Amino acid sequence: MKKRVLFTTIAALTAAAMCGCGSSDTPNGEVIVYNWGEYIDPEVIEMFEAEFGIDVIYDEYETNETMYPKVEAGAATYDLVCPSDYMIDKMIENDLLQELNFDNIPNAKANIGASYWEQSEQFDPGNKYSVPYCWGTVGILYNKTMVSEPITSWDVLWDEQYADNILMQDSVRDAFMVALKRNGASMNTTDTAELEAAKEELIAQKPLVQAYVVDQVRDKMIGNESAIGVIYSGEAIYTQRENSDLEYVIPEEGTNVWIDSWVMLKDAPNKENAEKFINFLCRPDIALKNFEYITYSTPNVAAQELIEDEDIKNSPIAFPDLTQYENMETFLYLGEEFDENLNELWKQVKSN
Amino acid sequence: MNKKWLSAPYLVWAVAFIILPLLMVVYYGLTDKTGAFTLENFLAMGTPEHLKALGLSLLLSLISTIICLLLAYPLAMILVASNTSKTSFVVLLVILPMWMNFLLRTMAWQTLLEKNGVINGILTFLHLPNHNLINTPGAIVLGMVYNFLPFMVLPIYNVLAKIDKNVINAARDLGANGIQTFCKITLPLSIPGIVSGITMVFVPALTTFVISNLLGGSKILLIGNVIEQEFTTASNWHLGSGLSLMLMVFIIISMVISSLFDKDGEGSAL
Known part of the structure; x- marks a missing residue:
């Protein structure tokens, strides 16, 4: 893609002098995450960093539309992005994503409800590229x-x-x-x-x-x-x-009815760490912690079972029964x- | 003596952060998505919604420039006339808000102008009717005046401070009254400051998109918003670049006018 070549050349020229590879106390490298604003419990990131020794570099966007040009132009490198349904469709079509290796993300298939995988088929046929994170x-x-x-x-x-x-x-x-x-x-x-x-x-x-x-x-x-x-x-x-x-x-x-799902970019530099990150987020206790902080409905049924507040667990707002709507x-x-x-x-x- | 190498860092800086980005804007502005040459991105300025946004931007920035001038000139005169210790204190007061981030200051205005904001809170307390202040063109003009006023005060103050007192005294000696002295001596001599102040207020006001977003509730589309959205949400960098270049034409025109009046570059000394 022409835009990308031009951009990388210029970026390389201008940024040549800026060497930003700081050493840190995280021995296992890093994972670069690009997510919606206020869409994760900051403690979850800390817990992940402590448990795996992987540094999480975290960046935020406000709409799908502002995220896309940045990722498409390669203006910044990311491993994981969390776009919505139609945007995932677009990214797959424009060859920006890579297929996930679900063998390394066992928590995803184990904990996320079948209906959400089914719904994902609309934009990700075969459930090859995305792991549902939130819906609503x-x-x-x-x-x-x-x-x-x-x-x-x-x-x-x-x-x-x-x-x-x-x-x-x-x-x-x-x-x-x-x-x-x-x-x-x-x-x-x-x-x-x-x-x-x-x-x-x-x-x-x-x-x-x-x-x-x-x-x-x-x-x-x-x-x-x-x-x-x-x-x-x-x-x-x-x-x-x-x-x-x-x-x-x-x-x-x-x-x-929308779904925001984790996807991995084609040129993700930290593939293994990214898989670990998704797998961590799909753990029921972590998904629950996240849900309690961001209050966006989780497709993680194992986590939903763990919700203590019955009102929220059965809330028609957080977990509406979609079969009653046509x-x-x-x-x-x-x-x-x-x-x-x-x-x-x-x-x-x-x-x- | 060859001291040219001393300018090397600035040259590198200028090339990397001014010239190259500008060339990129020109490249994007002159091509379409396939990379083929086109003038369409320039001509797109002629569509009704872009013209409307441009017209509104010109109008609002013109109004705020005039308000800034009317507020700044008397203030600058008072500063020059008063004694020095007070003067530096007042100049400091003018500059002081600039120590705080521009975005934060504009967001603070949001809190002030909101329906349940500080100003309406005071009005309610005084049993006066509430006013709808935010998300109006007036709020945007207010934001522009507030943010850009120092850029008008300082150049005018600089020029006025440099006027030789003897010239004014001579005018008074020769029988000119206060108004005549002002019209025939002070005002003409301060034109370089006025012109550079106008440029420094008009240009950022013309291109702003943050002020109109925060204080206009995204309801009022200025040309800066159009360009911003082409880059961010519409992801059409080509159109955004083309419109930016067209906008630069207006900026260059105001620069040319400025240089005509300001031959000695006096007013540009901030």
Whole structure:
């Protein structure tokens, strides 16, 4: 790939003088991890470092879309990344990933539920590249003191009485998912008319939106800054813990069921350490510890069994019974041209 | 005497961190995804949503430049007129916020302007109606003025401080009143400072994307946001580079204007 060659040359030229290979007290080398923001218990990393003598170099991103160009251009070297479903699809298609050797990751197949492997087949046929880490839905978080009637539908995000009290996701596919689902379309549609209609809906909604944010939905909802926000289910338990007025619903028109999974990059320099890291995260006690910290639903059924709080263990937010919904979907990668078109439409929404 | 080697580190620095990256931007700007030559990335500035973002950026940065000038000039005059120990203290106050990170200061404004923020909290306490301050163009202008004001104050202060007091005294001796002295002596002599101040406020305000993101709630798209998103979320570095180069045209124009007025480079001394 041309971009990569050019970039590496320049990077090599400019960085030649900077030698950053510091020796440390970790005898077994390192593993370089690129994960979502606040998506692991820092203690888990420390425990891994102590147990295996492997230094974890940890970096974070906010959306799949910001992660991809960095990994694709080879601007930085990583071993493990934790993208969502459709992005894994895209990375497989663009030959950025390597197949995992599950013999070295025995905890994965042993502890992660069969339904999650099945769901992963949609973007990773044969379950060759990815190990499910977290999953969940996208829904509406609302403040019971500011919203009178019970919310059941995406329609509330277009309700004028909540003008300036709505937080939308500042992430292309999530924003369009809301509008498409509300119109009864598939979130994976490539139909121009349906996408145009969704764009018009989002433009119509814009005057009512307080802000387009990603991770800040959580803090703003906790701080009573807004009445309604579009949020990932994993944040719901945490926000409710901080502010008991908050309630999470899965809208009746259906929503996105997503999976974030660990994948190994093709040119990962620390393959064995990376396998150890995934295997460690799949250990039930570690997965449980992680779940309690990040509160995103774990596909690790062995860990779910260990949850002591019955309310959370059987929570319909953290572990919804998906068989009762008929209109759930998972994002699919729909090609580069589609991505470009969607970005263009999103830009039109934002500049309006 | 050959002391040219002394400049070698700076040359290496300039080549590695200014020239090469710039050439990369030019390369990306002039090619498409297949690597073929194209001018499309430049022409993309003409699409309605880009023009709108550019227009809004020009408008907001112009407004904040004017506000900065109106605030900075009297302050600089007061500083020059007052005695020295006080002056250095006030200059320190102007610079002091810059010791803190730019991002943190902008995020602090978020806390101040929010619905349940400090300002609305005070208004509620005084039984006054709350105002919707954040996520408006006004909040962005406020952020720009706050962040870039020192860059206007310091060059103007420098130029005013250098004006020979005898010139002003001569004007007064020859019968000019205060207003005439200001219009005919002080103001013309301070133009280099004003021009360099305008450039130093206008350029970063024109290209900012952090201020509009944090204080505009991502609802208000400036040209800086468009370019940032092409690089980060849309992963179209070619379009982002093309737009950046087009934006540089506007910056170069303001530099040219600046150099016309500021022939001696007086104002550029910060």
